Amino acid sequence: MVEKRWFPVVYMFTATxxxxxxxxxxxxxxxxxxxxxxxxxxEKAVLSVLPDVYDQSKxxxxxxxxxxxxxxxxxxxxxxxxxxLFKQNxxxxxxxxxxxxxxxxxxxxxxxxxxxxxxxxxAIAFYEQNETPGLGAEIAKPQFRNQFKGKVIKDGEKPxxxxxxxxxxxxxxxxxxxxxxxxxxxxxxxxxxDLKNWQEKMK
Amino acid sequence: MSRSSKKSDIGKLxxxxxxxxNPIYCQxxxxxxxxxxTNLVLNTIVMCVGLVFTTALSSMTVSLLRSFTPxxxxxxxxxxxxxxxxxxxxxxLKAYWPEMSGNLGPYVGLIITNCIVMGRCEACGNSxxxxxxxxxxxxxxxxxxxxxLIIATVREILGMGTFLxxxxxxxxTPYWDKWIIMVMPPGAFFMLGLIVWIFRxxxxxxxxx
Numbered sequence: 001m002v003e004k005r006w007f008p009v010v011y012m013f014t015a016t017x018x019x020x021x022x023x024x025x026x027x028x029x030x031x032x033x034x035x036x037x038x039x040x041x042x043e044k045a046v047l048s049v050l051p052d053v054y055d056q057s058k059x060x061x062x063x064x065x066x067x068x069x070x071x072x073x074x075x076x077x078x079x080x081x082x083x084x085l086f087k088q089n090x091x092x093x094x095x096x097x098x099x100x101x102x103x104x105x106x107x108x109x110x111x112x113x114x115x116x117x118x119x120x121x122x123a124i125a126f127y128e129q130n131e132t133p134g135l136g137a138e139i140a141k142p143q144f145r146n147q148f149k150g151k152v153i154k155d156g157e158k159p160x161x162x163x164x165x166x167x168x169x170x171x172x173x174x175x176x177x178x179x180x181x182x183x184x185x186x187x188x189x190x191x192x193x194d195l196k197n198w199q200e201k202m203k
Numbered sequence: 204m205s206r207s208s209k210k211s212d213i214g215k216l217x218x219x220x221x222x223x224x225n226p227i228y229c230q231x232x233x234x235x236x237x238x239x240x241t242n243l244v245l246n247t248i249v250m251c252v253g254l255v256f257t258t259a260l261s262s263m264t265v266s267l268l269r270s271f272t273p274x275x276x277x278x279x280x281x282x283x284x285x286x287x288x289x290x291x292x293x294x295x296l297k298a299y300w301p302e303m304s305g306n307l308g309p310y311v312g313l314i315i316t317n318c319i320v321m322g323r324c325e326a327c328g329n330s331x332x333x334x335x336x337x338x339x340x341x342x343x344x345x346x347x348x349x350x351x352l353i354i355a356t357v358r359e360i361l362g363m364g365t366f367l368x369x370x371x372x373x374x375x376t377p378y379w380d381k382w383i384i385m386v387m388p389p390g391a392f393f394m395l396g397l398i399v400w401i402f403r404x405x406x407x408x409x410x411x412x
Contacts, residue, residue: 007273008273008275008276011271011272011273011276011280012276012279012280012283015280015283016283019283019284019286019287022287023287023290023291023294026291026294027294030294030295030297030298033298033299034294034297034298034301037297037298037301038301041301041305105309128305129305130305130309135242135386135387178383179383179384179386179387
């Protein structure tokens with residue numbers, strides 16, 4: 001029995017099959033929820049960069065959030081080049097441009113809100129990032145993100161700068177996070193690329 | 204086994220896991236995750252809960268299977284069991300607590316490689332009844348947790364001026380110049396070194412030189 005040579009092989013196979021099927025079952029069972037969570041995180045990020053869509057100091061449920069999103073935000077069309085549109089009375093009130101690129105550990109994905117003048121930033125939000133907790137991951141905190149409000153995308157080589165914390169700021173720069181140089185430079189590069197591309201296409 | 208002796212056995216397991224044979228400062232296991240997750244208290248708590256859950260249950264499962272498992276493949280089976288529980292945590296976090304899952308990122312998966320889990324399966328699960336193995340795993344997990352929480356509390360307060368994300372009086376005001384190095388990896392080494400030194404001095408006064 002236990003001494004038979006094939007026993008360990010069969011044992012291992014059975015154990016693996018059993019365990020894998022439980023895990024697969026659980027993954028299948030939660031798959032929809034996980035997907036819905038991801039979608040909701042994205043929608044929340046989009047809404048949070050648009051001006052005056054909803055009161056962000058209040059906590060609202062995922063369902064309400066989704067409802068606001070479907071009511072107020074229209075998906076990118078031919079003239080917006082990838083940016084989501086927020087319309088009021090038929091007029092475009094703001095763009096929400098998804099940005100994406102390599103962070104320090106994993107891709108950073110975020111949204112930049114831009115006014116109809118195509119150069120004033122309303123806000124920034126991130127819906128996917130895996131930066132170092134406590135350091136790079138601070139980009140997702142309000143302290144960092146609030147700096148972006150009202151900043152202007154410049155023409156030219158460097159449309160936007162994330163400066164060292166001891167440097168004076170101008171209308172197109174914000175302060176980086178101390179101790180997270182890599183995240184900051186990479187985020188800056190992502191913002192350069194995507195903002196420049198988008199502005200060129202929108203001209 | 205009579206009831207009273209069982210109770211004292213559990214007491215013994217508790218003092219071993221939490222104090223006399225603490226996984227961090229005596230066995231010096233699981234150091235990698237100690238350094239990685241302790242810069243914020245909240246992340247540490249979730250990591251600790253995950254680890255206590257995994258160590259206790261995997262040790263118990265190994266113990267339940269100990270008379271069937273062929274000895275030559277026992278480590279493969281242990282890894283399988285540990286991975287099973289860790290994936291369950293990961294999936295549940297993703298589905299029901301996505302923010303935390305995002306915060307912890309790859310750390311949850313890394314519980315699998317935490318030496319404490321396998322160490323307890325090997326040292327206790329393999330040769331003890333399931334209840335003993337469960338409590339042994341749990342107390343070792345808790346022993347790990349309390350050291351981690353001490354480290355995380357000091358790091359977060361000195362480095363960010365907060366505790367669990369809330370401002371701490373004095374430390375979150377401009378009077379306190381934040382020690383950024385405390386939330387960076389080197390800070391963890393300093394703290395861990397100090398903690399191991401302090402606790403070994405208190406807990407093991409008669410350590411042979």
